[in-house]
Amino acid sequence: MENKNRVRFAPSPTGSMHIGNVRNALYDFLFAKKNNGEFLLRIEDTDQDRYAPGSIEQIYEVLKWLGLDWHGEPIIQSTRLELYKKNAEELVKNGHAYYCFCSKERLEEVRKDQEAKKLPSCYDRHCRNLSEEEIANNLESRTPFVIRLKVPESGIIEFEDVIKGKVSFDLKTIDDQVLLKSDGFPTYHLASVTDDNEMKISHVIRSEEWLPSTPKHLLLYKFFGWEPPRFVHLPMILGSDKSKLSKRHGATSVAEFKEQGYLPEALINFIAFLGWNPGDEREIFSLDELVDAFSLDKVHKAPAVFNMEKLDWLNGHYIRQKSLDELARLCLPYLEKAKLIKPTGEDYNLIDNNETVNLDYIKSAIALEQERMKKLSEVADLTKFFFQNELDYPAELLIWKKSNLEEAAVNLKALNEFLSGLTEANFTKEILETKVKQFIQTEQKGIGDFLWPLRVALTGEKASPGPFEVAHVLGQEKTLKRINDAINKIKKNA
RNA sequence: GGUCCCUUCGUCUAAUGGUUAGGACAUUAGGUUUUCAUCCUGAAAAUAGGGGUUCGAUUCCCCUAGGGACUACCA
Numbered sequence: 226m227e228n229k230n231r232v233r234f235a236p237s238p239t240g241s242m243h244i245g246n247v248r249n250a251l252y253d254f255l256f257a258k259k260n261n262g263e264f265l266l267r268i269e270d271t272d273q274d275r276y277a278p279g280s281i282e283q284i285y286e287v288l289k290w291l292g293l294d295w296h297g298e299p300i301i302q303s304t305r306l307e308l309y310k311k312n313a314e315e316l317v318k319n320g321h322a323y324y325c326f327c328s329k330e331r332l333e334e335v336r337k338d339q340e341a342k343k344l345p346s347c348y349d350r351h352c353r354n355l356s357e358e359e360i361a362n363n364l365e366s367r368t369p370f371v372i373r374l375k376v377p378e379s380g381i382i383e384f385e386d387v388i389k390g391k392v393s394f395d396l397k398t399i400d401d402q403v404l405l406k407s408d409g410f411p412t413y414h415l416a417s418v419t420d421d422n423e424m425k426i427s428h429v430i431r432s433e434e435w436l437p438s439t440p441k442h443l444l445l446y447k448f449f450g451w452e453p454p455r456f457v458h459l460p461m462i463l464g465s466d467k468s469k470l471s472k473r474h475g476a477t478s479v480a481e482f483k484e485q486g487y488l489p490e491a492l493i494n495f496i497a498f499l500g501w502n503p504g505d506e507r508e509i510f511s512l513d514e515l516v517d518a519f520s521l522d523k524v525h526k527a528p529a530v531f532n533m534e535k536l537d538w539l540n541g542h543y544i545r546q547k548s549l550d551e552l553a554r555l556c557l558p559y560l561e562k563a564k565l566i567k568p569t570g571e572d573y574n575l576i577d578n579n580e581t582v583n584l585d586y587i588k589s590a591i592a593l594e595q596e597r598m599k600k601l602s603e604v605a606d607l608t609k610f611f612f613q614n615e616l617d618y619p620a621e622l623l624i625w626k627k628s629n630l631e632e633a634a635v636n637l638k639a640l641n642e643f644l645s646g647l648t649e650a651n652f653t654k655e656i657l658e659t660k661v662k663q664f665i666q667t668e669q670k671g672i673g674d675f676l677w678p679l680r681v682a683l684t685g686e687k688a689s690p691g692p693f694e695v696a697h698v699l700g701q702e703k704t705l706k707r708i709n710d711a712i713n714k715i716k717k718n719a
Numbered sequence: 720g721g722u723c724c725c726u727u728c729g730u731c732u733a734a735u736g737g738u739u740a741g742g743a744c745a746u747u748a749g750g751u752u753u754u755c756a757u758c759c760u761g762a763a764a765a766u767a768g769g770g771g772u773u774c775g776a777u778u779c780c781c782c783u784a785g786g787g788a789c790u791a792c793c794a
Contacts, residue, residue, distance in 0.1 A: 237794050272793055329792075336791095345721040346790065371792050389724065398722050398790095406792040413794050437723055437789040460725080460787095467786065495731090498743095502732055506742045525725095525732085528787070532730045535744040545757080597756045625753080676753035688755030 230262030230427045234288075234295070235417065237269040238280035241478035242287040244470060244531060245432060245462050248496050252459060253430050254293045255497070255519035265424060266295040269417070270303045271410045287479045291489045292512050300424065302416050309411035312419050312449070313372045313404050321448035322404060325352040325373045326363045347400035348373065372405040374414075374441060382440040387428070387457040388524050394440040402441050414438060418445040421454055428521075430457040433528075457521060460500050461528040470531050486559065486601025491540040499529040509542065541599040552595060553588045556604040560587070563605030565612040578614040586611075589698040593690040611698065616685030616707065620718035623711055625677035633678040634715040639668065640679055641708045649701045657693040682711035 234250040236242065257264035266288070268281055288295065302309075316322035325348075332348070339346045353375065355363075363370065376399045383393035404415040411419070421429060436458045446453040464474030476482055482492060494510050503510070503518040510518065544552065560566050566573040572583050590611035597607055610616055623633040643664050651660065665675050680692040683699060696704045 235794095239794070269794065275793060325792090332792085340720085343720050347721095369792090373792095386724095392723070394723070400790075403792050408792075410792085412792070417794090432788095433724070434788055434794090458724085463787080465730085469787080498731060500731090504733075506733075508731095508743055527725050529732090530730060532744070535731065538744055541756095594756090596758095671753090673753045678753095680753065684754095686755085690755085691753070 228427070229425075230257060230260045231265060231425055232257050232262060232428050232430055233265040233267050233300075233421070233424060233426055234293075235267040235269050235420075235431075236284055237272065237275070238277060238284065239272065239275040240277050240280060241480055242280075242284055243477045243479065244496065247287070247291065247479055247492070248462060248499060249430065249432060249459060250288060250293050251291075251493060251496055251515075252501070252519075252521075252524070255516055256428065256430065256521060257296075258516040259519045262427070263296045264293070265297065265426075266299040267420060267424070268299055268301045268303075269413065270301065271413065271416050273408065273410065283480065290483065291479075291493055300420060302411070302420065305416075305420070306409060306411070308423075309415050309419055310405060310409065313411070313415060316374075316404070316445075316448055317372060319448065321375050321444075322372050323353055323375055324355070324360050324363070324370045325401075325403075326355075326368045326370045327351055328369075345398065350401055353401065369407040371403045371407050373401040374404055374444065376401050376441070376444065382443055384439065384443060384453075384456060386436070386439075387455055387521055388460075389436070389458055389526060392436065392439070394437075396440070399440055402438075404445075414441055414445065418442050418449075418451075422446070422449070422451045426454050428455045428457050430459065433458045433461050457524075460525055462499055463528050463530045465530060465532075467528075467530060474531065475533065484602070486555075486603065487536065487540050488543045488555075488601075491536065491543045494543075495536045495539050499531065500525045509539075537599045544598050544601070545596055547595070549588050549592050549595075553584065553591050555601055556591050557587070559602055559604050560608070560612070563609070565605060565609055575612050575614070577612060580614075582612075586698070593694055593698065597690075610684045610686060610689070613685075616710070618681065618685035620711075620714045622685075622687060623678045623681050623715065625671075625673050628674060630715050630718060632674065634712055636668075636670070636675050637678050637682060637708050637712050637715075640664075640675055641705060641712070644696075644701070644708070645705060647701070652697055652701050652704070654691075654693045654697045657696055661693070678711065679708070682708050 232253040234253045236246050236250075254264045256262065266284075268284070270276055270281070285299075313322060317324065327348075331351075335349050335351075336346050352373070377396050380396045381393055382396060383391065386392050402414055403412050405411055439456055439458075443453055462470045464470045466474075470477055476485065479492070490511065493512055493515070497510065497515050497519075498508075501519070501524045504523055547555070561568070564576050566582075566587065567576055568574075569581065572581050573587060574581055590608045591604060594604065594607040598604060620630060623637070624630060625633065640661070643661070647660065651657065661675070662672065665672055668675070676692055680689060680695070681687070683692055683695045683704060684690075689695065699707070
């Protein structure tokens, strides 16, 4: 019980959840579940200026959507200001931190000066040795102040990162970090160390950008007399040009991916493999399977480039795995958004001609495109011909290979006649295929001479599902109408 | 500039001293097919460079180069 593994995902509510956040959360989750530990959530809202309204709710929503359920109530840092303040003052009392009354202007000047002299920029420790009287006076006159960490003058601080291995820093290069800001809020450093201790976090799993501030955190643990956790610095995720993944690389927020129709399964599977793999050749993993296979010692040191093509492939894979009911449920909003259908009671109206269709019709249409979809958002474009009354395509599209419009018209007429002679009951994919192919044989022509124009007449597309399955979904009446429409289109064109 | 981290096909990665350097995505050639997609088969494609250590280095060490992060009263 004492040594239970506890990890936390600690985002700050300053914007939308992005891929990097999700990777951190995912590895936290996998590590906790794999090792019978707890996955906790903490909201690091200690920057009043950067707080983005709604982003806390979005964090919850995204984690739930991805299936990364956390344990217990989230810790909200802004509700714990007293604790941080108390800890900062304790450090001052023990001589490990000090009041600093420097103005922002002065700090700015110091920085500029150091830059001009090509010196490493850090606080010049102006207030580090203020007399008690000076401090008392400043406090008395209500001069704004911060509390800074008193970094020892010399020494080496070394630690064993779970992923990077041994890392060491010379204390001489470390700045006297601000711990408590003049607005009374803690900085990340104070707040996260305080809370990680309070929450009994065993492994701090976070992005590599935190590696350089880890010695400050270690100092804090030492000065507080607390046992430090293990540090686990995850490699970064890069964009296609190998710079830190950002907006200009396209979608990076989870909300955008969701909107484009990426499935949580695909996102999880893909992101898990950015910097980790199970060590064998399997590629497809559910969240549960990831938990089972996960281990921190298989996490890489090197950063990984976010490769959208592979995500698309995975997403297509997961779409193909979906049951039709589930897929239809996911696709419906996209069809409505594209103004193809609108719900009316239990059924749906086609916006094009106000015809009423039922859910089964929509499902049949979606079923035919399931293996072609890479993202849910593509469903509207892929299935639109099932919901439109008049198809908009050039007559020339009806021409098969080296054939011509006249022949297309002749063949379509023959098909129309033949199909008119069938009963509605014959309009299944299998029966149609058998019968139409028999019919084509008697015509002494190539199969494409009939099937290509038929398919185009039914779909208006140069690429689509086959004509028999489309005709089945459309039904005899619409099928015949579309063939007629095509013939008329050719006539008009002539 | 300073500190720290990193380096296997285009990309994600396997192989921790001995392999024809393996797989996946993407690319590409075929097959199936009325088109597209799916599916199947094949091809091309990598150990950043230089030194060591070793009988033997992708693997261990050093240097160089390149990339990245940090360098805020942001996280």
